[in-house]
Every structure is written in structure tokens, then in C-alpha cells.
Amino acid sequence: MLELTPAYDICPQNRSGSEASQAMLLSGDNRMSKIASCLAAAAHFQLSEDEAAQIANRQCAVIKDHWEEVCDEAQLSVVDRRFFWHRQFLNPYALDS
Template sequence: MASAEDFLIAEDEAIEIIKDQISIIAGEWDANCEIAGLSPTDKSLFAGRQFLNPYCVEGLGNDHAELIRHFERARAHLTG
């Protein structure tokens, strides 16, 4: 959020961009893992570690609770 102004966007616009990225990662996860030929083990290891790692939302406060919930739902989808 702190760098949003460096990209000449408002914080609320940055939040929407981030939510869209999170949604795309979660929504396309299974298809992209299949295209990549990942084994179930590799898919499981990547989910929630390299992609949608819990540290992504570390430090976000209560004023970003909606974004955190969105992230956690998407991460739960990946980690099943």
C-alpha cells in the first residue's frame, strides 16, 4: 500500500488491483497447475508457499480487514 503513490494510484485502487490478482491466482490455479504438469505433491507444495504466502498480508491492519479476508479465502482455495 505504501508504494501505491509511487505508481500514481490511490490506495483504494491499489487494493482493487491486489484483490483482482489474488482472485486470478486462485481462480486459475488448478488449470495452470495442470498445464504446467505439476504432480499433486508439487501443486500442494507451491500452494500457499510460493503463491499466496501468508506473509503477503503480514502487517496489514484492521483498516485492510476486507483485503485480508479476501486473501485468506483465496489461499484456502489453493491449499484446500
């Protein structure tokens, strides 16, 4: 029987403070949840930094454009939507270079 492993890094959880990190290393000893960290690791994924930046920008745009729609589908309350927005999703720390 196949089983899925827990997806720790995609499961929203409460954060204290603004800093966020991943359970898995992104590159070297870097676990920080920052787009800048992903751009620095782009070559490890056979991407140029420009290609990685385009992917990140597209992801951010999709999140912004579909946030309300996804929250409606998930039946999130207004309180939960406000709690997650800019904390778990598009956290300013992640966007800061």
C-alpha cells in the same frame, strides 16, 4: 542480439520460514513481499491506495480461480502443487497486514 535478464522476483524458489522479500526495493528501503508494502507504495506508481487494493484483490482472485488450470497446463505433480500453494503463491505472510 537481445537477451532477457533473469526474472528473480517471479521465479518460485524454496523458502525457509514464512517471511519473503524481493530483490528489488518496493519503496524506500522496503523489500518485503507483502500486499501492505505495495499499498504503501501505490502513490509512486500513480495509484491511490484504493486502486492498488483493487488490483491486489483482483490478482489474488485470479490466482485462486485459475490455480488448478495453470498447474494442469504446467503439468505440476500433486506434490508440487501442494508445496507451492500458500508458500510461493498466496503466502499468508504476503497477505498479512
